[in-house]
Amino acid sequence: GAVVSQHPSWVICKSGTSVKIECRSLDFQATTMFWYRQFPKQSLMLMATSNEGSKATYEQGVEKDKFLINHASLTLSTLTVTSAHPEDSSFYICSAVKYGTSGIKFSYNEQFFGPGTRLTVL
Amino acid sequence: AQSVTQLDSHVSVSEGTPVLLRCNYSSSYSPSLFWYVQHPNKGLQLLLKYTSAATLVKGINGFEAEFKKSETSFHLTKPSAHMSDAAEYFCVVSDLQTGANNLFFGTGTRLTVIP
Numbered sequence: 001g002a003v004v005s006q007h008p009s010w011v012i013c014k015s016g017t018s019v020k021i022e023c024r025s026l027d028f029q030a031t032t033m034f035w036y037r038q039f040p041k042q043s044l045m046l047m048a049t050s051n052e053g054s055k056a057t058y059e060q061g062v063e064k065d066k067f068l069i070n071h072a073s074l075t076l077s078t079l080t081v082t083s084a085h086p087e088d089s090s091f092y093i094c095s096a097v098k099y100g101t102s103g104i105k106f107s108y109n110e111q112f113f114g115p116g117t118r119l120t121v122l
Numbered sequence: 123a124q125s126v127t128q129l130d131s132h133v134s135v136s137e138g139t140p141v142l143l144r145c146n147y148s149s150s151y152s153p154s155l156f157w158y159v160q161h162p163n164k165g166l167q168l169l170l171k172y173t174s175a176a177t178l179v180k181g182i183n184g185f186e187a188e189f190k191k192s193e194t195s196f197h198l199t200k201p202s203a204h205m206s207d208a209a210e211y212f213c214v215v216s217d218l219q220t221g222a223n224n225l226f227f228g229t230g231t232r233l234t235v236i237p
Contacts, residue, residue, distance in 0.1 A: 004165075006165075034225075042229070042230075043212065043227045043228065043229045043230050044166075044212070044227045045227075046224065046225070049224075093165065093166070095166075095225075110168070110171065111225060112168075113158075113165045113166040113167075114165055115164060115165035116163075116164075116165050118163070
């Protein structure tokens, strides 16, 4: 199997506080995890790539000091939204990469997605 | 560079009729293509994937998609829609050859099934 969990599934916080979201691969090890955000009725936008044991790589326009990512183990990555503001309210989704091999020439990787965390900042 | 275009933001079909969700892709190399479904307030579920094997890919819940390189298309079809198919569908491209993990999502197609 390939199950990814997120905790919490939803959170409401006051403006100015920090919120931590956990992403766990339950039955496989993931050296790479991704964090996405999804605004209502929009597609997923990649925020950052989380690599176990090294610093995360952020996409252009994503503030690394605001969205702190820690990938301390092969099964856990955390996203901390610091000093949250109402505009940070969104659906945050993580994924974990499970590697496989298909054919001779290429290896493929597949991302397994967590159920998402809905963050509401008041 | 990789990108996908989902040609319809909203598709509405009657229960029991065929479903066609259109997707065109752009990729510099040999793409890996996916269709994901997202039910309200739920995570993404993989329907099917193409990774340079058979061009007609069968997925879960009766869905299938055909990779057409000449048309740079990867349309999703199902012979007969069920009410439970109502959801948001995302066409996604990745790039195998560069070894990149990055997925590039289309803007999504909302499928409505009319009883």
